[in-house]
Amino acid sequence: MHSISPIQIHKISGDIVFPKDDLLAVEDPMEIRLGFGEINNRKQKSIAVTMRTPGHDFELALGFLYSEGIIQDQSQVHSIKYCTDLGRQETIENIVRVEVKPEIEVNISGLERNFYATSSCGICGKASIEVLEKLGCPYIPIHKNLINHQIIYKIANLLQEQQRVFQYTGGLHAAGLFDKNGEILMLREDVGRHNAVDKLIGASRNNLDLSDKIILVSGRLSFELVQKTLMAGIPILVAIGAPSSLAVELAQKFGLTLIGFLKKEHFNVYTGIERLRFSND
Template structure:
């Protein structure tokens, strides 16, 4: 298991006033989860000259910025594998990460329609959203065969919660955890943005050449949006579980690609929305 979260840059001390009906006002020290913008910039050589293209600005918790950028590029279909990346330069002072890539990646960025679904009110119709994922998904989801025991699945939320060190201090971060089928936590990432936390997990898998994640289980600390299922599809993850609820489009995407989708995983209860056969 690994959760090398940079607590120096991800937590900000603050003095607060704590108020309750039964006690007087108290002045106490507290900590906040840091939220800062990160600009992801694509760089490539064309005719012996360096070219740059700003792809996205996302609000994130500082830490694992390289993983965040790589995971974002991969989950959006611009980056197919690690060999297409020449260098990643993170500039924390100006909140930018420069990803130097082969020219073919720049060509993909020109051809692909921008479909960075960062909010639930993006205005893109469901049919167009599903079609975009169908066109860019590289790894097929594994066949629907038993993957995990129910007893093991019910243990995952507690394991994830125990590993969320930064959440313990701030209470303000989402988490994405990747488990094997025996319930071992392989990688955990936290961020103020749920999509960023998952991008960091995927970026780590890309760096370590672990893609596709065809026999892994993804656990999300909050709700399941369409974009999170989209990212899991891109990585070939066959089973997604979450503490919260899925959206309608998230369920549709999971059903179309044959994913197992589980919501409200808490207190030894869960709702199955698709792919129950993967659970023993």
């Protein structure tokens, strides 16, 4: 598995030191390049470098493009492939080039910044609600009583059961996509929460109706995760950890149901409680 690397460590237990074989989650940089323009005048732009766990790289690239408002549908993509930089072998499978169709207009001024996304903090300099409004971030209509609140408890157990790589390394985040009955549809893992969500969106956005689906992520809820969920049109975002104040503000503004601190017997709803159906309703 490219996502796991073996290592030998020294384990200390009390005063006892002994060697032990262990496994690490792989973290490697990936550059996303965009090819665009007329057939006879194609241009290339490097739009992101992200630290990620290798695997599902094309989905990661597509999910990033969706989340940033660069594409709205996979039909706008002509091709997606790995490429090399000046033929250097060490960059194989670390550069992904996405070619959009010639008729697709790309906002050059919006790409002038060379994004740098880290596996821990998301996209630097991007965290503003005003920018998302300009990108056309959709408001998600609230359909009352969309799911029973007991489903939220159910999905927490399913995510843990399905998260295979984490069981080996302890070092990966997971993002799971669930239907309104709590059945898991897809799971992706990565060293970064936002990378895992991009992979999930890249894999599902053109194959599924996401208007009644749920995303569950390990860890905390950041602005970037809310952004990505909204841009995909998914109405409910759940996390094991806490949300930031800006994540809650963004979710409130665009109609997302935001749930945090999910445990076996309790969770907090920060926005959009109307989508939940309780037994006494």
